[in-house]
Amino acid sequence: GENVEQHPSTLSVQEGDSAVIKCTYSDSASNYFPWYKQELGKRPQLIIDIRSNVGEKKDQRIAVTLNKTAKHFSLHITETQPEDSAVYFCAARGPGSNTGKLIFGQGTTLQVKP
């Protein structure tokens, strides 16, 4: 089955700097890769996602890139702000099933220092 590895587990940056979180997946047939942000005590919120037929997607200060050959995808946050501090989870979903199951990475705790 699919396996998703996420790095780093913790990341500390200064406000205004960029942050990059990387995930690798094992199943080359996976075709959907969402990213979730979870603030302390809250539910995970979908912040951006990418399909396997696209190499990059941007939404204001966040972007996701996908390298299907290498089987990895990354979340890029530019001009970080203190409110970006949270736990970020990547996930992957394989094709061919109507279950919609997502396989999650272990999470990255991002701390943005003012």
Place this chain on the structure above:
Amino acid sequence: SQTIHQWPATLVQPVGSPLSLECTVEGTSNPNLYWYRQAAGRGLQLLFYSVGIGQISSEVPQNLSASRPQDRQFILSSKKLLLSDSGFYLCAWSVWQTLSYNEQFFGPGTRLTVL
């Protein structure tokens, strides 16, 4: 628009007591439904998922069970809670459509403490 509800929001239960957590979805039909558990400071562990009424798949062996008595209702239960059952329980939903990619959305969660 679609919304998802979970209750209760918090729960403190003694070891050995029963458990019933409820999740309901509004504004959609025939959703896929999921139960996750998140231990303190940890990742998301998929416990159960359901693609239709009465259809439950278990991802991990445990003393929990799930049921789906109605299309938009998903229930997580236990007959006897263990200390290790403490955690943040999240319900999620997605809708399967041909050639779709099934964005998955989470409910507000139930924080369970077993003492």
